[in-house]
Amino acid sequence: MSWTGCVLCVCMLFAACGGSERGHTLVVSSPLNADRQELVSVPYSEFCTSFGVDSLFRVVDAATGMEVPYQLEMLGAEEPQHVLLQVSVPASGTITLAVEADAPTTALRPMAYARYVPERYDDFAWENDVVAFRMYGKALEGRPDDAQGLDLWSKRTTDLVIDKWYAHGDYHTDHGEGMDYYSVGQTLGAGDIAPFAEGDVVYSKHYRTYEVLDNGPLRTTFRLDYEPWQVAGKTVSVSKVYSLDAGSQLNKVAVTYTVDGGGALPVAIGVARRADQGTHIGEQHRGIFGYWEPEQGDHGITGVGVILDNGGFDGLETTPTQYLNLLTVPDGGTITYYNGGAWNKAGRFATAGDWFDYLEAFKKRQASPLMVNIN
Secondary structure (H helix, E strand, C coil): CCHHHHHHHHHHHHHHHHCCCCCCEEEEEEECCCCCEEEEEEEHHHHHHCCCCCCCCEEEEECCCECCCCEEEECCCCCCEEEEEEEEECCCEEEHHHHHHHCCCCCCCCEEEEEEEEHHHCCCEEEEEEEEEEECEECCCCCCCCCEEEEEEECCCCCHHHHHHHHCCCCCCCCCEEEECCCCCCCCCCEEEEEEEEEEECCCCCEEEEEEEEECCCCEEEEEECCCEEECCCCEEEEEEEEEEEECEEEEEEEEEEECCCCCCCEEEEEEECCCEEEEEHHHEEEHHHEEEECHHCCCCCEEEEEEECCCCCCECCCCCCEEEEEEEECCCCEEEEEEEEEEECCCCHHHHHHHHHHHHHHHHHCCCEEEECC
């Protein structure tokens, strides 16, 4: 959708709120002693009540007058559920935002995107401005090049590249924007999840259905559903909701397992392991795992990370082909974690230490979220 189309949509949606600009402000503060640029979420109904407008609106930093990018998050519903704001907050600091009854003056460049790719064996691919991913679909099953887990595409451009790379088909070669050289094979790849029974990963078939719940410009969210399969004599099914924010190296993943007959389900969140070792950290009690791969010839170095939203892992199982972070999920329960990666040639991470520092800082941010108040 063009920016003009988005503006018209916003105008129509906020006209329903009624009222006029009330002079309220949004105050965003950080409890951490580190600069942060993230998305914060305000419930749409609360935003309407406090900043009701009957025409176009924009959000600005009250101190600088700079516009703040925003997105209406739908989560698959017909009406907006949240207003997402892309904010920059200084270390242990506060910013104040105002809502003006005027049209944004700056077009918002899309920085998150996802789509089903029927032209490439039912892939489902998604990206933001720093990294890209894909899951394999039904049409790939049974082929010699079939693979199992999460694939990671290395980017060194902030442009969205999925459509371009699929169109030319030569994305295993770096033409200046990056490439897909990450090898998944018969592993969980860059942090996928699967049941773990009797010492082995029990893979499902590839995803069967998808639903895009939001498609940018700042956050993309979608759901993948899988057909039931047998795990240690029980029928198991799974649904995965992925969410990727602009600027983030990591996805947020909410995974819900259902076990026929009930009972807890042992699972593993896996990362492909290379023959030349590389460097890894595993703070199991804190739910952090990071891997800095060995250099792959001229392609460079990939870093992969997994972070639990709450709690720690039960243990780490190391096989010749992957690292498996173990935990147990209750029947019908949802586990939330983060997975993703980075590429040294993109310029943000030069060493294993850089990557592990990012994972540590990410974990701290999740534990100490930005605080948003309407005054």
